[in-house]
Amino acid sequence: MTTIVLAAGGTGGHLYPAVALAREFFRRDPATRILFVGTARGIESKVLAHEGLELALIAAQPVMGRGLLQAAGALLSLPKGLRQSLALLRERRASLVLGIGGYTSPPVLLAARLLGVPRAILEPNAHPGMANKVLGPIADAVFVTFRDAARYFPSDKVRVTGMPVRQAFFEDAGTGHEARGGQGRRILLVFGGSQGARAINDAMVGALPQWAAMRGQLAIVHQTGEADHARVKAAYEAAGVQAEVVPFLFEMPKALRSADLVVSRAGAMTLAELTVCGKPAILIPLPHAIYQHQAHNARVLADAGGAVVLPQQELTGERLAREVAALLRDPDRLRMMGERSQEMGRPDAAQAIVRECLALIGGVKR
Numbered sequence: 022m023t024t025i026v027l028a029a030g031g032t033g034g035h036l037y038p039a040v041a042l043a044r045e046f047f048r049r050d051p052a053t054r055i056l057f058v059g060t061a062r063g064i065e066s067k068v069l070a071h072e073g074l075e076l077a078l079i080a081a082q083p084v085m086g087r088g089l090l091q092a093a094g095a096l097l098s099l100p101k102g103l104r105q106s107l108a109l110l111r112e113r114r115a116s117l118v119l120g121i122g123g124y125t126s127p128p129v130l131l132a133a134r135l136l137g138v139p140r141a142i143l144e145p146n147a148h149p150g151m152a153n154k155v156l157g158p159i160a161d162a163v164f165v166t167f168r169d170a171a172r173y174f175p176s177d178k179v180r181v182t183g184m185p186v187r188q189a190f191f192e193d194a195g196t197g198h199e200a201r202g203g204q205g206r207r208i209l210l211v212f213g214g215s216q217g218a219r220a221i222n223d224a225m226v227g228a229l230p231q232w233a234a235m236r237g238q239l240a241i242v243h244q245t246g247e248a249d250h251a252r253v254k255a256a257y258e259a260a261g262v263q264a265e266v267v268p269f270l271f272e273m274p275k276a277l278r279s280a281d282l283v284v285s286r287a288g289a290m291t292l293a294e295l296t297v298c299g300k301p302a303i304l305i306p307l308p309h310a311i312y313q314h315q316a317h318n319a320r321v322l323a324d325a326g327g328a329v330v331l332p333q334q335e336l337t338g339e340r341l342a343r344e345v346a347a348l349l350r351d352p353d354r355l356r357m358m359g360e361r362s363q364e365m366g367r368p369d370a371a372q373a374i375v376r377e378c379l380a381l382i383g384g385v386k387r
Contacts, residue, residue: 023053023382024113028129029121030059033068033215034145034290039121040072041185042143045371049379056113058106058129064215071271079105081124102128110136116382119143120160122153134159139381143374145184145289147317149173161381164374166289166367167321182374183367184293189274191297191368206240207349210280212270214288214307217246220333221284221305222253227338228345229260235346236262242280244270282348282355284341287319287330293370295322299363301355302328303344305336327362 025046029039036059043055057076059065069076080101106129110118118133120126120142133140142160144153147167157163157174165171166184213221222245225232232241241264245253250268257264270276277283277294283302285291295302304322306315322328331344348355 023050023116023379024056025053025378026056026058026110026113026115026118026129026133027121028058028118028126029123030057030065030125031063031123032288033064034288035121035123035125036063036065036068036215037187037290038143038145038185038293039119040068040074041187041371042119042374043074044188045185045375046378049375054113056109056115058109059125063125067269068271077109079109079125079128081128099128103131106132107135110138117141117378119378120153120156121145122150124152126152126156130156130159139378141374141378141381143185144170144174145293146170146314147289147321148314150314162377164377166293166370167318169317169321180373180377182377183370184289185371185374186293186297186368187274190277190294192274192278206238207281208240208242208279209282209284209345209349210242210276211284212244212273212286212291213246213305214286214291215246215269217244217249217268218286218305218307219249220336221286222246222249224336224338224341225284226253226256228342229256229262229338231338231342231346232262232264233260238349241265242267242270242276244268282345284345287315287322289314289318292318292322292365293367296327296362296364296366297368299359299366301348301358301362303341303348304328304330305333306330308333322362322365325361325365327358327365 027039029035046053057069059076060081061078065076110132115138117139118129120130130140140160141162142153142156143164145166147169149170163174163178164180164182168181171179243264243266247268254266257266277298283300287304287306304319306319319330323330
């Protein structure tokens with residue numbers, strides 16, 4: 022029996038591509054066993070319980086972007102995480118380990134190397150993170166979302182596949198648009214990643230007078246993140262602006278398919294979902310990302326004509342409202358941006374990656 026171990030977690034950008042791959046492995050062979058490996062720090066416990074997928078926890082902590090003491094503590098946790106990973110892979114008789122980057126991947130991939138288990142990594146961003154750069158030489162296959170990332174890995178291992186996206190993003194939005202919009206109103210979907218984005222939340226709150234003036238033309242769905250939810254929801258209520266304000270959107274596929282315009286960060290997972298759905302977007306890249314990977318991602322889509330980039334240092338409530346209003350007043354531009362966005366989508370990414378992984382497993386068995 023095939024057992025696939027997915028080292029993914031921390032943020033939605035690392036976790037949701039792995040969920041899409043898990044579903045594709047199951048589609049190809051329902052008898053496949055899937056095990057996610059993550060930590061207690063990230064969102065994986067909440068999301069995977071909702072998805073009905075199994076999770077094992079190991080000790081792992083982020084190194085990059087931390088202070089000296091925190092980075093040292095993270096490095097000291099690596100041997101424990103490696104021991105736990107070795108035990109898990111032996112116990113589950115892993116057929117393949119697939120890492121999606123982030124701090125969960127290194128101990129699991131290293132354990133797979135020591136045990137001779139086939140190994141693959143997926144690099145979501147146009148500029149790879151440190152974990153995947155380090156793991157590239159020991160991987161048997163490297164799947165990249167953006168062609169720009171290929172130059173950071175051994176050329177004979179690289180496959181340009183795009184980002185795996187859950188099947189739900191390809192399904193018809195159905196009545197979702199009517200339920201949220203209704204009466205001809207346009208739907209604005211706002212989110213800052215799985216944990217929210219304080220700067221985007223602040224700009225939306227700052228634009229409340231403009232949203233109030235557009236209440237007959239605009240319906241807002243705003244994912245704030247847990248930490249900011251109460252504050253932002255209270256601000257909408259105080260301003261008399263009706264909106265669907267939630268800490269987390271489990272039904273993101275339905276929300277995105279229903280949207281006419283999206284305001285978001287520029288994580289690789291977000292861009293993959295935008296493009297397979299063909300949605301125009303205002304992208305606000307995270308300015309403090311270590312390698313500025315969101316800025317690289319956003320520029321790729323903006324250069325293709327599918328998005329407008331609004332740097333966070335220029336973000337105010339007034340500026341955001343002005344950008345949103347200008348796009349919503351120009352349906353031809355919105356339609357063109359949606360078409361250009363969809364041209365960038367890779368709806369077959371999950372199938373391509375799973376096909377290569379199964380071939381890798383078969384090659385090892387032979």
